[in-house]
Amino acid sequence: MTDPLHEDGATAITAVAADGLYRATVPRGEGRRLYLFSRLARSYRLFDGLPSVTGGSAHFRQHPLTGEWISYSGVRQGRTFLPQTAECPLCAMTSGELKTDIPVDDYEVAIFTNRFAALTEEASLPPDMMLGTRPGTGICEVVSYSADHQASLSTIEPDRVALLLDALAIRCTELMANADIAYVMPFENRGREIGVTLDHPHGQIYALPHIPDRIKKAADAFRTDDPLAGLSQRLPEQLVLAKNKSGIAFVPPWARYPFEIWIVPHQQVADLAALGAEARADMAALVSIAAGKLDAAFDAPMPYTFAWQMAPRGYADEFHLHAVFQPLKRAADKMKYLASVEQFTGFFLVDLLPEAAADILNGQDGQRG
Amino acid sequence: MTDPLHEDGATAITAVAADGLYRATVPRGEGRRLYLFSRLARSYRLFDGLPSVTGGSAHFRQHPLTGEWISYSGVRQGRTFLPQTAECPLCAMTSGELKTDIPVDDYEVAIFTNRFAALTEEASLPPDMMLGTRPGTGICEVVSYSADHQASLSTIEPDRVALLLDALAIRCTELMANADIAYVMPFENRGREIGVTLDHPHGQIYALPHIPDRIKKAADAFRTDDPLAGLSQRLPEQLVLAKNKSGIAFVPPWARYPFEIWIVPHQQVADLAALGAEARADMAALVSIAAGKLDAAFDAPMPYTFAWQMAPRGYADEFHLHAVFQPLKRAADKMKYLASVEQFTGFFLVDLLPEAAADILNGQDGQRG
DSSP states (O other), X not given: OEEEOOTTSOEEEEOEEXXXXXXXXXXXXXXXXXXXXXXXXXXXXXXXXXXXXXXXXXXXXXXXXXXXXEEEOGGGGGOOOSXXXXXXXXXXXXXXXXXXXXXXXXXXXXXXXXXXXXSBSSOOOOOOOSSOEEEOBOEEEEEEOOSOTTOOTTTSOHHXXXXXXXXXXXXXXXXXXXXXXXXEEEEEEXXXXXXXXXXSSEEEEEEESSOOHHHHHHHHHTTTOOTTTTHHHXXXXXXXXXXXXXXXXXXXXTOSSTTOEEEEESSOOSSHHHHOHHHHHHHHHHHHHHHHHHHHHTTSOOOEEEEEEOOOTTOTTTOOOEEEEEEOEEETXXXXXXXXXXXXXXXXXXXXXXXXXXXHHTTOOSXXX | OEEEOOTTSOEEEEOEEETTEEEEEEEEETTEEEEEEESSXXXXXXXXXXXXXXXXXXXXXXXXXXXXXXXXXXXXXXOOOSOOGGGOTTSOOSSSSSOOSSOBSOOSEEEEEOTTXXXXXXXXXXOOOSSOEEEOBOEEEEEEOOSOXXXXXXXXXXXXXXXXXXXXXXXXXXXXXXXXXXXXXXXXXXXXXXXXXXXXXXXXXXXXXXXXXXXXXXXXXXXXXXXXXXXXXXXXXXXXXXXXXXXXXXXXTTOSSTTOEEEEEXXXXXXXXXXXXXXXXXXXXXXXXXXXHHHHHTTSOOOEEEEEEOOOTTOTTTOOOEEEEEEOEEXXXXXXXXXXXIXXXXXEXXXXXXXXXXXXXXXXXXXXX
């Protein structure tokens, strides 16, 4: 509910209780929505925000050799690219002048529909091509971790990370309730090295109309047994970074990236919602520890990709939720690049043994970098 | 054959005729070999080159969710990293003092066993892990395109590119004759943006003991029909970059990278050797044109991955040879990054439509960059 309040044009919006937290929902035009999550009851001052971007032409085409679907979206070519901090679209607004995507005076965790979405609920028809095509339906959301432009997953308080996971649990469940959606992935790209176009700490959620091949293959593995069951007992102690009553953070013996970290709940659950609030808080603590260790490894922010892997449609009974950090540095001054071998064949070449990476992350190595 | 010749310790080595070109073979210790290819009969002055690197522990581990094999090789972590031009290991030697990997006074095309190989013919036993492992057998070779440190695929004469393809045809056939090898891929990583550690124009050949999943999937597509047959008749003219009597270069409607280019022979042949010398020369001309267009697009060297896709073992009858450039720039000042969505799911998001990319490469666009 909103109502006029201030001379500067701001209105007031009040969060309502939902699933153990509070949420305010702000329509943002063109079917876009902004959700503001808080642990306690609160209200926000709401301004006019950045307008919608229109003219997308998202569609999928099918690769004739691999059968994979590929998304084409011209609208993203013009997306916001490394703006000045003062023009950051993820910052809160202090006046009506500099508009942002989160046009409120302050917030804790915000999730909103991406203005430059690769996928949209109303997708255009694809052009007539010599191969299989389909409309590029799907939903792309942006997740801001904090109103603090300088924060990062490694410095945000674990309690705030828990709020973040609670918010992701709610949104992912809502997205999967859409019958057109088959797979939902919350993720974070961190660092300019991986092409991040906004420095503000944030992640994204992609909701896809199909299950990508790699995800389907991994999900199928859980149908015979659970490769992630009982890791606390089975993993070599050297690879363990942290554990608590709900889960474990470790460098997997099958790491494909130099400082890869997996965070796995002891309990086999399909997604963040099924985990429950208490276990989510425990998982948040492990995420904080892992993110901290990555930044500590070379005393510098570690660029990475990070994602929660949750059950695609049809796999809720057997899938085992896990989160994965895929860092991009193999030494203090050297990046791990995915080049021809990885990109053409999918065969990964790893220079740093997982055991050695775990030693560095645990501060057990003689030399760093 | 070698014999002492010079006061500075150099010996002479003479190339012998083989398959329409001349080749000199130089044993380099520890089972490593250097091959020097030339169009005409010639001899070389041979010096002592860089010594072998030992102590590798290449092995594979199997991912418990996807089943993919992952290669671990600690020896590569210390590989040569952006040396000064005067210390380039791919340059010819002018005296016995600065040793290189190609220790002759001059050469045209050279192929040699990688000193910092991810895979080796004699692989060590893997450590005892909680998952499937196997020795990291395979062969990694380096392919120097020219003794000219400043050259690139886009500036080398088409005749030299034809010699390069002739040399690749010979070596790939020899590597596939090894019963332990199931798949051979010649490729090039170009540009520091993709992690190239040597600026000298060069490619590589990887010979793997298994067929990676993505490659197998693509090869399987040829078993029902040939998706690359008759492209000259079927492709929209807008996407064609060049064609000649043997093949066609084009931006595929299924491009996953912003300026992706495929080069496909009209004839369905399994590999470069089956193509024959005349068609290889025609394909070389198309490669030169494509590489030139990529560098012309933004008047700057285009970083890319490039590979020849040839029949894996068991697919020789139906596979259709093709070469693929996967460029990394989506605009003059912007890179295409593979971030969380591509890396976790394999689902590609493309900002630049293939049709628009073809217009830019063909100089048909109103605006560049």
